Amino acid sequence: MANIFPRGSNILPFKIVLCGLIAGGAVSLAVPYYFTPLYTRVGYKPAQPIPFPHDVHVAQLGMDCRYCHSFVEVAAHSNLPTTQVCMNCHQGVQKENPKLAPLHESWRTGKPIEWVQIHKTPDYVYFNHAAHVNRGVSCVSCHGRVDKMDVVYHAESHSMSWCLDCHRAPENALRPLDKITDLGWQAPLAKDQTPKEAQLELGLGLKKKWHINPPDKNCAGCHR
Amino acid sequence: MAESAVTLTTPKELERVPLVTNDRKHTWITDKVSSIVEERTPLWWWVAFLPCSLIALIGLFCIGYQISNGVGVWGENKTVGWAWDITNFVFWIGIGHAGTLISAILFLTRQKWRTSINRAAEAMTLFAVVCAGIFPGIHVGRVWMAWFLAPIPNANGIWPNFRSPLLWDVFAVSTYFTVSVLFWYTGLVPDLATLRDRAKSRVAKYLYGIFALGWRGSNRQWRHYEMAYLLLAGLSTPLVLSVHSVVSFDFATSIVPGWHTTIFPPYFVAGAIFGGFAMVLTILLPARLLYPQLDDLVTRQHVDKMSKIILLTGTIVGYAYLTELFMAYYSGNPFEKFTFFSARMGIDNPGWYAWAYYVMMFCNVISPQLFWIKSMRTNYIAVMTVCMFVNVGMWFERFVIIVTSLAQDFLPSSWRHYSPSWVEIWTFVGTFGIFLSLFLLFMRFLPMICMFEVKLVTPEADPHHEPKKEGQH
């Protein structure tokens, strides 16, 4: 018999193993990065029919979140403002701004404005805004610094494990109820405290006082 | 590897019947076994393969049909949640025990006669496990979500339930399959090298060459090879026992009367060996008929020994059946008693599936008793008949355990008959097509008998002048 394989074939196993390791490593790094909500959702920043600047309305004009998202404290859903709500001011303010044309169009025709949805929980998730904002969880915990956003984008991953992180340790998010819509608020620092420590101390106190007990083992808390 | 042969020092009267009859030489063994692969494809092979693959395709169609439509195309219902699917799974996984058992346990117990059948039996094991693996795979309602079973870190932060017997199954069956493949392939390497060295066509040379990994039979390789083989055998032995134990946990850890039985693990393992050996014989006897050149390798002695194992394990199984009945009686638990005496045996009550129980009893307990007679053990027709009975009986054993227990459990209001749909039936038939097609391909392209091991048990393999050596292996 003669050698049928070339001499170089002997190096092949190493090459295969090496490539396998590299490819495997790449896949196992890429999948958690590219195929998880942290990548697929965070940063989603679609163009809206009306380029509504939250920073102008909140930070400059000092409007409260609840002026527009008026049912957030009573309903599961945080509603979008009706055209009527916008028109309360924009009947007079910035009337001629061409960017507001769709608004006036909507007001005239009664045809609603189709905002592009950014935050979407799956159908089998029953998230309740009222249960959170009435019990010390601020908007900022899930939606980020909307008050600084010119165009709203997805700030957090909203994956199930992200939810669970907070459900298991709500003290990292709890704050006094009058600070819920104050997105820039931070727990007051005592001496020698880092902001994190201050939040933890405050959060633990509130958790105990308010009997905060989010469902962490109970699937039915969110899945019905 | 096994102890050195002791022919030289053994007194004449104690000399064993040679494992390879007619004093065949190594070249003869190589030629005969390799010729199966090297000769032109015989007509009978096509005659066997085409219908088998057709049936396999029907089975695959049924699987596709079932996945696209839903589990509802089967006959299961609110009460009988598992029926043919899991019956078939346990049936095939049981059959999948013989190969590894022959390779591993008989290897460890120095049963040299295993050498001529272990390759085929191992292949059969793999193919049976392939068939078995289909069923738990497709029986779930959402196949596309089955990756939930894998413990992968995920953005949901949720893990599988490691307490679930079904998850144990996933681990056990996949481990078993993987280890069996490794074991089988390890054993194949030297024989693939033989084929490589004999191959005439370039394609065959390359293909066998690639898979032979450049094996050159050097003693420095054999040294580690034999150790690896021993270790794999040592690992496979508890594994093979564990797999069916774990499968039996699916039932034993539940609370359904008729399932919740502590004797299940040994009972299932014995049953698996029983059914597996029957299937090995069912496959080997026709193969031997088709390849008369193998007569000297697969001898009557082999059939006789395997029949003895069937008799032994069949009797263990029968004993387990009786133990179950006794336990039900002795427990005094009316639900248990009902399941065993009424639902299964049909005593004094509607035993919907009592007929299946009696089929099982006859096939598994009564029919192997024929093997007490030596002439029957070496009579191929008798052996084949009993093996067919055992194959049927072992399927019914699982059917009885699964369906009878579920159909009539605690609340009579929920009792429900079950009957299979055409999809279920053809899926099962299809797995036979898959099994046989794979086996025929195996016969055609790989050495059916482990040549190097058979050579090893010939007298020539022994360095005669070295009387006894330390058994370091």
Added chain:
Amino acid sequence: MAEYRKIYGLGAQFESAAALMKAAEKIRDAGFSKWDVHTPFPVHGMDKAMGLGKSWLSTPVLIGGAIGTLTATLLTFIPSWGIYPMIVHGKPFNWATLPAFFPIMFELTVLFSAFTTVFALLIMNQLPKWYHPVFNWERFSRVTDDGFFIVVEARDAKFSETKTRALLEEVGGSHVTLIHD
């Protein structure tokens, strides 16, 4: 084969396992170290005849198995006890839940061991190695049938084409051939 090729070693064929064994002992005694015997099946006693010890494959396998057990233990306990305890069937979260994890611990032990066995075997045997000089020797193809060979490598310090050829012939080898790389 017209051009000059580096010499790999000398090969000799032997009639039987017994002859091979005897020859091997002599080669061993002659003090060679870079040589090997090639047989269609493992010849028992050859290790001693070649002066080789017991295979140390079992060591990595033990380690592999231990890693398997550890992996399974962590895999089952961390989610079920640590990061995501769930109330399942009223079963405890603590060590008392251990029996439920035995099957997985066992299976992973076996799985890891088996993989270690096979991969260690391949590494220790330097397989796959599809090209090897001995395959250049036409007769060598009988090694997988009924041929018994001794190949002494040229890189052995004691190797000498003539002396070694003589030695191989002396110990009963036939078809002594120079194997080129």
Added chain:
Amino acid sequence: MSKRILQHPTEPATGRKYWRSLGQLGDTPEFRGWLTREFPQGAAEMQGGEVSRRNFLQLMGASMALAGLSFAGCRRPEKHLVPFTRGVEWSIPGKPIFYTTARPSRRGYAPLVAVTHDGRPTKIEGNPQHPVSKGATDMHSQSSVLDLYDTDRARFFVKKGEKSDAAAFEKALDGLIGAAGDGAGLAFLLEKNNSPTRERLRGEIAKKFPKASWTVYEPLGTELADEAAAAAFGGGVAAVPVIDKADVIMSLDCDFLGVEGDVNTIREFSARRKVTGPGSKMNRLYVAENRYTVTGGIADHRMRVPASQIGAFALALAAEIATATKDAALVQTATAFGTPAMQFNAEWVKVSAEDLLKNKGASLVLVGARQPAAVQVLVAAINAALGNIGKTIVGRKLTEKPAQSIAELSKDIDDKKVKTLVIVGGNPVYNAPEDLKWADRQKSVEMVVRLGYYEDETAAHAHWNAPLTHYLESWGDGLAADGSYVSVQPMILPLFGGWSELDLLAKFAGLLKPTGPELIQETFKALANPTEFVGAWAKFLHDGFLADSAAKLEALKFDGAAAAKAVTGKSLPALAEGAYEVVFTGCAKVDDGRFTNNGWLQEIPDPITKIAWDNAALISPATAKKLGVEDNGLIAITVGNSTLTVAAILAPGHAENSISIALGYGRTVVGQVGAHTGFNAYPLRTTASPYFVTGATAKATGKAYKLALTQEHWALEGRGSDLTREATLEEYKAKPDFAKKMGMDAHIPPNVSLYTNPPLNKPESLDPHAWGMVVDLNTCIGCSACMVACQSENNIPIVGKEQVAEGREMHWIRTDRYFASTDKNDADPEMVSQPMMCQHCENAPCETVCPVNATVHSEDGLNVMAYNRCIGTRYCANNCPFKVRRFNFFDYNERNVHGRAKNPDDRKLFTGLYEWNLTSERGAEDVTKMSKNPNVTVRMRGVMEKCTFCVQRIQEAKIATKVAVRDSGDVRIPTDAFTTACAQACPADAITFGDINNPESAVSKLKASERGYRLLEYLNVGSRVTYLARIRNPNTEMPGAKDIGKAVRPKQGHKKAGHETGGKH
């Protein structure tokens, strides 16, 4: 917001818009076409004169994502959020609003609360403030919401089979009205309905068309009872039983807890079955009936008597009572009859009569409305002799003026007196007595105008068929069972632009077609005479009824002479040797056929037979043997010239030589749901014998039919002492905790655990709740209202007959019905009903076997099911000892069960090949989607589901509490602030749900009952559902009294004693 708060705008909620589909953005021509149908010009402005603020209401709530699948975003399809342009008053997107309303039925209006989500009613509850309902509902009210969204509803104005429109219809009506003159030739045929506004409009029409005729027809009417009442008590008054006042009740073929009863009768009865301790008093119920009914099932003593023997039975009873009381009127009445043959145990009559006599004034003899008027008069005489009149039987003035019968109308048609026939509702072509040959008669009328909910058999022979509105779409009013005045208000605009009955009558009365509640307001003004209208009207709508409007009781006096006169010469029915009687019963599910197209009702198994999707001929096993027929065998029944081939089913406890067939099936012109269901027994009915006939012949045909049963096996297999525990009242008094030590619980050692279970909520923990349920088997009659309530609340799919036959129905709660007897050949087994739902075992066996943690436990004690995690191994269902888990074998929600191969023969070839495969049309119809509860996930195929204890209600309650308490730590939900759908619906109050950590809750108190036991305790599953053992109250002197309950709970030898033959249907 907790569920019981009734939110209501001060202004009535008209102008509600139909919630539209996701397909709206697609803006397809079909959709636009539909839009125009739904929103007739100006429909949004119907606000009774006030300026509507809702006329811009265009879309549903902002929260609903509408699918506009443009892939503008590269990472995911772009979806849109579409807010209202203007806010909708009272509407908070995603929050339900509760409105009171009432459902019309021939027994009176059922006061209800409708739950609306974003403008679409999704769930019906009883009106908790109304004394008739007290929050409870029956099957039909619960299921009525599905009728609203029935895809097969009449959607168009149809003229002679051609699609037309409302304007043309109105024009046609104008023509008819103009030509009607004094009304001669104008005839109205309506259903029974006690709406005061309808009566008022009738008066208006009579004024305008004095010669017009007015006919009311109900196939299962009370005309015989009315006739008897008129004879016994004089006209204009109805005799109403007061069941809760009676200590001893004798029911003669009167299913007063089933098809002849309502929520009110059930509650009145069960109020007297509530046992709080050994000292409690219970009423006693004797039942004589031909087939098992739910009434017979709960009875203390039951006797099988053919329906034709009830007269004889009543006479025998009368004789006993007359002998004892020497009541002249009774003697007079009783002796007016001849002496019939008695084929029953005279001892039974004698002893029960003694019991009645012992309870004079507190006893009650009820007789079925199917019995001849003479028999009913006789029973009135018995009641009078027992001194029950005015005590357990009271009088109530009839509010409806008498109407003519359908037979009289037929005669008018024959006499060519009818030129224009207006049929409102009903379905006379299908259900009129056979001898009237109604279809032919209807065809002979020059002009037939029909207002119908479906395009049904009657519509097929009408010149005009206009869509009738659902009660949830229309204004109306009516009287509840107690005579109180209730309001019917619409939740939604008519989906298909139909007319209500009142709209049509107003048209004939010459009034403008009402655009709002003005007709009702007028009636209201007349009835309530409010000082301040706006406030009173708002309160009327808010409460759903007019306070203190219950009917005044009328003095009731038994007129012996008139009664005797009425019965003189009347012969009692008799069953000839060799002949069979056929009893036409109302169906517990589809009633007289009006609900045939309701999938929920079709799929609910009959409470007794457990047949779904069909009716069948119920025959006793002995009769079956005689006929040579088995279950599913087809028998041919001949009455007169009509022959009906019908599938037979062996009904334990059925009278011999008697065949019971439920009406309402076998319809020919019906929607997809009702098609191919059952057998039409109406052709066997005649005007002379509408409810049962004697002298029928029957023979086996040798052919078979496949009935779909949800319960294949009816025997208890001697497991009653474990599963359905019971004792007699005496035994209970002797040993109050009998239920704790029965069956296996009597001898199993205590369960000892090797480890401590993980902690569930303790009362002092942060989340203090622990949910539990109690089911009182003593009051549960097995009516199955809970099943429909659950189906409605939890989006449980309908799977269709084939799937039910395969054993794949999806009900989360079921009522198990067992028959038990000590003697395997006993024709008189006892019946037990047991609601069965997920027991929420603390050590749930289903959980550990799930490989993916899809079902785990919550700290508040729920066995929760995460559908999105489930992969569908079905292992959990296998390991559930109660078999309450249900698997989505197919995509029941997405692939419409009704849209299957139309020809049933095609389906048999390959199961599922035509029905469910991927090529079949996917996606439920939009209207069907509207019926779904948005708070419950709609499950896909391949996942397991089961009772969740209405976890969506629990979560809503928890959240509502947390939202309310805000920064306070008191997160405990107020005691019994909410309950599950089944418990809320239960008319017998048999199901109680609540927080078992709260000692004040009703469930905690009931859990402490000594009658409580848990199923299969020996498995150590620790279920959260406690059953309260049933107590029977037998009369010890009755024949066979000592055997009562023996079969259900054999003392020893679990198998032998409770063993029954076959036990298999």
